[in-house]
Amino acid sequence: MAEVRIRGVRKSFGNVEVIHGVDVDISDGEFVVLVGPSGCGKSTLLRMIAGLERITDGEVMIGGRVVNQMPPKERDVAMVFQNYALYPHMKVYDNMAFSMKLRGAEKSEVDQRVQKAADILGLTPFLERYPRQLSGGQRQRVAMGRAIVRDPQVFLFDEPLSNLDAKLRVQMRTEIKELHQRLKTTSVYVTHDQIEAMTMADRIVVMHDGIVEQAGEPLDLYDNPTNTFVAGFIGSPAMNFVRGTVRANGGPARLEAKDGVALPLGDGWSGQDGRSVVYGIRPEHLVLAEAGQRSVESEIAVVEPTGAETLLVSRVAGGEFQAVFRERHAFRPGTRVQLAPLLDKVHLFDAETGQRL
Amino acid sequence: MATDAERVRAQRTESFSDRWTQLKYDHNWLGFWFMLPAAAFLLLFLTYPLGLGIWLSVTDTRIGREGGFIGLENFEWLNEDPVFWLSVFNTFLYTTVASVIKFGLGLYLAILLNSHMPWKAIIRAVVLLPFIVPTVLSAIAFWWIYDTQFSIISWTLIEMGWIDENINFLGEPNNARASVIAANIWRGIPFVAITLLAGLQTIPQSLYEAATIDGASRWQMFRHVTYPMLTPIIAVVMTFSVLFTFTDFQLIYAMTRGGPANATHLMATLSYQRAIMGGNLGEGAAISTAMIPFLLAAILFSWFGLQRRKWQQGESDD
Known part of the structure; x- marks a missing residue:
């Protein structure tokens, strides 16, 4: 050896x-x-x-x-x-x-x-x-x-x-x-x-x-x-990416993406205000928003149940979001759903270099 | 009420349509009909001449005279004919020496052509040249190369100071034998080399890589990977090579016509000489027929050589 x-x-x-x-x-x-x-x-x-x-x-x-x-x-x-x-x-x-x-x-x-x-x-x-x-x-x-x-x-x-x-x-x-x-x-x-x-x-x-x-x-x-x-x-289904700009003024930190969509960010990111970034969130770190939770609205495109879990493909800010749920929900394609990212699981990468921030 | 005639006609149509249905759905029946033209060709052009040749060998037919059945008299006659036995010896010598050298050089050439080298495609094409040139044309070229006065080989050797006088290539029995064998080898190598090259290219590169890591030297790779993987194709190519060489006629006839003193007469050339030139169709046919057992032996050899080896059986891994 x-x-x-x-x-x-x-x-x-x-x-x-x-x-x-x-x-x-x-x-x-x-x-x-x-x-x-x-x-x-x-x-x-x-x-x-x-x-x-x-x-x-x-x-x-x-x-x-x-x-x-x-x-x-x-x-x-x-x-x-x-x-x-x-x-x-x-x-x-x-x-x-x-x-x-x-x-x-x-x-x-x-x-x-x-x-x-x-x-x-x-x-x-x-x-x-x-x-x-x-x-x-x-x-x-x-x-x-x-x-x-x-x-x-x-x-x-x-x-x-x-x-x-x-x-x-x-x-x-x-x-x-x-x-x-x-x-x-x-x-x-x-x-x-x-x-x-x-x-x-x-x-x-x-x-x-x-x-x-x-x-x-x-x-x-x-x-x-x-x-x-x-x-x-690494990871399957793959991490969801959204391009946008970090905004921290006039409210909690968030990512502003296309079509005026805003994705919630943790307060730790406030220092990056105005920076162009890629926002990454893994499918299992998206949950159904509870009342008052910061979330993003998306339209359900496809529902793929595998038994153990359900893969939900939905449209957000001109792109696709994949979310995985272990619980069973009655999703219907064409309806809207509020997805809440777990804020401490959000990854931000520099839009230019792709390096983690 | 239907008349008898009508009933018969109805029955006939029925049986006709039955047969048509059978033809449409029974693949064996259909296949039989598809096979017939090929069978007719084989019967007409292979079986009939072969049968005729064997029949002639037991008759005393001459050109211009219908012969009668004389049993094995032709063969008994040949058995006592030293020229016939000389031609048998020559044929064996010719076939054995030429085939062994063709195999050795052909394999060497194939391995060489299989390795990476500049202008690989062009060199491969050049190797095929002797195969493309018509036999008689190349025989005439060799005739010149072996000419008693103008031989380029003699000239070169004299210029180099190795010999003093021209070599009598085709005039002296053993020289003539060596010369025609050399010409046959030249013609036969491309077939062996290109076929073996095709065989070499089917051996996956990863086997050599595995052998490299297993610690095999170049010779061990040849001995334990290349050669065993190549044996099926060697069996095919050498069987064909032996058959071609054993029945060779053109090259000898164009170069020496069997001479000098019958030293290069092969069974095929002797048969032609006796049957066509000499007019003794029966005797010539007997010489040809005498080749059949040897050819059968070669085919049997290939039959066993061609059988799929045990390691080739079972499902493929592709």
């Missing part, structure tokens, strides 16, 4: 720089998720840790050694690929034993390690099968088994659950997390799915356009996003 340090790493393909100086510290035994929209450079970063991509500039250290010039096999990392990359002509056993056989390990040792990994993953009945004879979830397990057998310093996961159906994805998510709690191997996990990131990570690194937008514990990112990108990316 080892810690991974990424220092000022850059990557260019030809003249195009896709990663613009990334710093990430991953401590020993940590499960870090790199998350971001496609094209943000997260997979490239992972492949640079693995040694599949050359590092243009900066340093990657694994267990205290700079690995920039080290071939992948000396880095002591194992990788799980999105399409599993199982050798189709080898049985499950041989797929898992391949790396050890290449190293010239003793047959008994190979056998023991493969059996152990198969045992952990419940693959014992399938050892004599070919990958094609397995279901998607089983193949995914074999890919992980192949990584476990190597007992590496670092596990690298490149969108390993993307090819699975929704139900299996949730199941495998739990399994991977459980596996990590059991093996405690440093893991770097790449995904574009923020729910995967939230549920699995010890720490999330949000990437966008080749830079790190924010890194931190999942709930910290959720509660305190540093900018509008992270605020909008």
